[in-house]
Amino acid sequence: MEKEFDHLVDKAIELGASEAKILDTDRIVFDSRSHLKCRFGCSRWGRYWTCPPHLHISPEEFMEGFSRFHKAIIIKTTDPKIGQDVTLAIEKDAMLSLGCSFAFGMALCVQCDECAYPEPCKYPHLARPSMDAYGVDIGKTVELLGFKVAFDPEGKMLPAWYSMVLID
Numbered sequence: 001m002e003k004e005f006d007h008l009v010d011k012a013i014e015l016g017a018s019e020a021k022i023l024d025t026d027r028i029v030f031d032s033r034s035h036l037k038c039r040f041g042c043s044r045w046g047r048y049w050t051c052p053p054h055l056h057i058s059p060e061e062f063m064e065g066f067s068r069f070h071k072a073i074i075i076k077t078t079d080p081k082i083g084q085d086v087t088l089a090i091e092k093d094a095m096l097s098l099g100c101s102f103a104f105g106m107a108l109c110v111q112c113d114e115c116a117y118p119e120p121c122k123y124p125h126l127a128r129p130s131m132d133a134y135g136v137d138i139g140k141t142v143e144l145l146g147f148k149v150a151f152d153p154e155g156k157m158l159p160a161w162y163s164m165v166l167i168d
């Protein structure tokens with residue numbers, strides 16, 4: 001583990017993450033087929049401000065910004081709400097403790113039971129896009145750290161949610 005980031009990993013665990021690990025951003029795996037999985041088969045499509053097609057930042061603009069980040073902390077939780085809370089707390093901590101100008105969290109937005117879309121987002125200061133919304137292959141990325149996205153025989157994802165904070 002890289003010592004400079006130990007406190008972020010420790011804090012994520014303290015706040016309820018089951019595990020958290022640091023990854024160089026150039027190892028994060030992107031696959032444009034993630035967009036297909038968003039578009040076809042995901043019940044969130046078109047219903048959340050933080051999911052396609054309502055992102056309002058193109059994949060090209062996202063990749064331009066993404067290329068400026070060098071490290072990511074990948075956070076594993078067993079509950080998406082805890083995952084979002086931990087992710088936002090780590091994003092804030094990275095800004096305060098490391099002086100990051102643009103630490104940026106990516107987490108499934110579950111702040112509201114039902115997203116307010118098409119009404120304005122109720123908590124824009126807490127809403128962040130999910131990783132797959134911008135083409136991250138979550139399974140292959142987390143495998144690099146020894147994590148696994150696992151499914152039960154019915155195809156339901158077993159309770160392990162992944163989010164990340166990009167650090168400049």
Ligand code: SF4
Nearest residue numbers: 109112115116121122
């Ligand atoms: S904070 Fe609420 S309204 Fe805003 S994107 Fe998230 S779920 Fe939707």
